[in-house]
Amino acid sequence: MELLTSLLPLPLNSVLIFVSIGLLAWYYLEEKLSYWSRRGVPYLPALKCLVQDLAFFFKRKSITEIFAEQHRLLKGHKYGGAFQMLQPSIILRDPAMIKEWLVKGFSSFHDRGPEPNEKADKLSGNLFQLGGDRWRRVRHKLSPAFSSAKLKIMYETLKDCAEECNAHLEARCASRGETEVDIKDLVINYTLDVIGACAMGIKCNAVQDPENCEMKRVLRELFRSSWRQSCYQLMEVVHPKLPELFGLSPRQPAIEQFLMAITKDAMEMKTKAGQSNRKDFLQILMKISSSESEVIRDSNEDLTLLDGGVIDEGPLFWTENLISGVITSFLFAGLEPVSATAIFCLFELVHYPEIQERLFVEIQAVRKESGGEIKYEDLKKLRYLDQVVNETLRKHPVAGLLGRNCTEPFQIPGTSVVVEKDVKLFVSTYCLHRDPEYFPEPDKFDPERFSEENIDKIIPGSYLPFGEGPRFCIAQRLALMDVKTMVITLISGYTLHRCAKTADRLEMDKTTFTLSPKDPVWLRLKKRL
Numbered sequence: 001m002e003l004l005t006s007l008l009p010l011p012l013n014s015v016l017i018f019v020s021i022g023l024l025a026w027y028y029l030e031e032k033l034s035y036w037s038r039r040g041v042p043y044l045p046a047l048k049c050l051v052q053d054l055a056f057f058f059k060r061k062s063i064t065e066i067f068a069e070q071h072r073l074l075k076g077h078k079y080g081g082a083f084q085m086l087q088p089s090i091i092l093r094d095p096a097m098i099k100e101w102l103v104k105g106f107s108s109f110h111d112r113g114p115e116p117n118e119k120a121d122k123l124s125g126n127l128f129q130l131g132g133d134r135w136r137r138v139r140h141k142l143s144p145a146f147s148s149a150k151l152k153i154m155y156e157t158l159k160d161c162a163e164e165c166n167a168h169l170e171a172r173c174a175s176r177g178e179t180e181v182d183i184k185d186l187v188i189n190y191t192l193d194v195i196g197a198c199a200m201g202i203k204c205n206a207v208q209d210p211e212n213c214e215m216k217r218v219l220r221e222l223f224r225s226s227w228r229q230s231c232y233q234l235m236e237v238v239h240p241k242l243p244e245l246f247g248l249s250p251r252q253p254a255i256e257q258f259l260m261a262i263t264k265d266a267m268e269m270k271t272k273a274g275q276s277n278r279k280d281f282l283q284i285l286m287k288i289s290s291s292e293s294e295v296i297r298d299s300n301e302d303l304t305l306l307d308g309g310v311i312d313e314g315p316l317f318w319t320e321n322l323i324s325g326v327i328t329s330f331l332f333a334g335l336e337p338v339s340a341t342a343i344f345c346l347f348e349l350v351h352y353p354e355i356q357e358r359l360f361v362e363i364q365a366v367r368k369e370s371g372g373e374i375k376y377e378d379l380k381k382l383r384y385l386d387q388v389v390n391e392t393l394r395k396h397p398v399a400g401l402l403g404r405n406c407t408e409p410f411q412i413p414g415t416s417v418v419v420e421k422d423v424k425l426f427v428s429t430y431c432l433h434r435d436p437e438y439f440p441e442p443d444k445f446d447p448e449r450f451s452e453e454n455i456d457k458i459i460p461g462s463y464l465p466f467g468e469g470p471r472f473c474i475a476q477r478l479a480l481m482d483v484k485t486m487v488i489t490l491i492s493g494y495t496l497h498r499c500a501k502t503a504d505r506l507e508m509d510k511t512t513f514t515l516s517p518k519d520p521v522w523l524r525l526k527k528r529l
């Protein structure tokens with residue numbers, strides 16, 4: 001033994017420690033890397049997936065691109081295994097299975113995960129991130145906020161915002177009857193005005209005064225995958241508690257403070273004004289929280305009720321954090337996906353003037369029939385507009401990735417394979433919508449795919465712009481109404497054309513979570529006579 005010790009440059013116990021660590025690391029990696037092969041599931045090698053994780057981290061590829069690549073690499077399989085930071089995930093490719101897992105298998109896939117961590121991220125208590133019973137309760141309470149009666153009220157707000165947009169364009173067209181406009185900026189400003197009014201009842205004035213709109217800067221920042229956010233997300237995949245351990249929050253503290261503060265200010269203003277007409281989501285949330293006599297203070301503050309009383313029983317539920325989180329998620333979801341859909345739609349219409357003209361004829365006919373104004377009830381008469389927006393979301397599924405966390409082991413029907421708890425599930429709707437097997441000539445913008453004669457030919461589970469199952473987009477009808485109002489306004493007043501600065505195809509932003517054009521989208525608008 002002494003001879004051995006004298007031959008080694010390090011003391012024996014140090015060597016033993018290093019060897020043990022090496023063996024443990026090797027065992028851990030071996031366990032991880034062979035996860036899918038041991039289960040007999042076709043899979044992508046962990047190293048390849050790790051390279052993709054790095055591409056996301058260094059902003060070489062967007063999250064939509066990464067999962068689209070994994071979907072394509074698993075061609076020929078209905079599903080396949082992959083890894084995210086060496087943690088096993090599953091890519092579901094088959095439309096019938098997608099429906100089955102997300103609807104019938106909901107008890108195993110009801111969360112997106114990881115669980116909100118309000119210590120590390122005060123705004124994480126929102127519908128996207130909440131799980132289990134907390135999600136169920138919030139979703140159940142919020143669903144009536146998107147009823148037809150509420151949407152009808154919101155439509156008036158949407159029309160007012162679109163009218164401001166029109167006034168802005170009319171001023172620009174005043175001298176020459178036409179103008180070149182960055183439609184991306186204009187649509188974002190319009191959408192911001194809409195969502196500010198619908199979510200909190202505030203006027204953002206983004207169309208009128210875009211340079212001074214603080215909300216625009218903050219919300220656009222929120223949608224960008226920053227270095228901080230990428231670190232946070234990758235750490236969270238390794239272990240949900242890891243970001244907290246490093247004291248890392250997903251966004252700059254100033255942004256979080258801004259969003260918490262505007263929600264609080266808006267709530268105080270509403271309480272003082274004592275408004276009773278519940279036009280916006282915040283008003284509705286305040287009504288829910290007060291009528292249930294639930295606490296709306298942070299859990300680490302004193303337990304004071306909204307009506308001033310002190311709680312002595314009942315659940316601590318509608319905290320300030322939760323209300324701010326829900327409202328922020330509405331602002332967040334209401335801006336980028338809606339504006340991107342409207343931008344893609346207008347961009348396609350420029351390249352298909354015959355579709356633009358058919359749309360104009362339809363809008364004019366409905367307008368005439370209803371006495372010169374398109375009312376809320378008239379929207380459903382605009383069948384062709386519906387086809388055009390559906391086709392926009394087919395070709396440009398702005399939320400092109402669905403994700404779930406397995407919360408309860410799930411046996412894949414017809415096999416002995418069990419998806420274990422905590423395995424992530426992903427569906428690339430981007431790839432499904434562009435798969436020629438489901439949508440022939442996928443690059444062609446063809447609203448006829450959604451005509452009355454053809455719509456039944458769409459394979460269930462292959463077209464999911466708003467998701468699937470009980471966690472589908474809660475605001476689908478509002479989102480469609482929002483996009484349509486913008487398109488109606490522009491097509492009614494102007495013809496859309498290419499100009500010298502119009503790109504042939506749009507390059508996508510790699511830093512946003514949803515599909516979104518990277519650069520300005522220039523178009524020429526000519527006033528209709």
Ligand code: HEM
Pocket residue numbers: 127128139329330331333334335337338341398399402403464465466467468469470471472473474475476478479480483
């Ligand atoms: C064209 C615009 C929009 C598109 C394409 C879109 C798409 C989606 C998709 C794909 C999901 C995930 C569904 C799933 O996982 O199955 C989702 C969820 C959600 N969306 Fe939207 N969305 C849009 C607009 C909006 C707007 C305007 C709001 C709010 C005002 C909103 C609020 C939400 C919320 C809160 C969720 C989470 C629902 C839950 O987990 O219960 N979305 N959306």
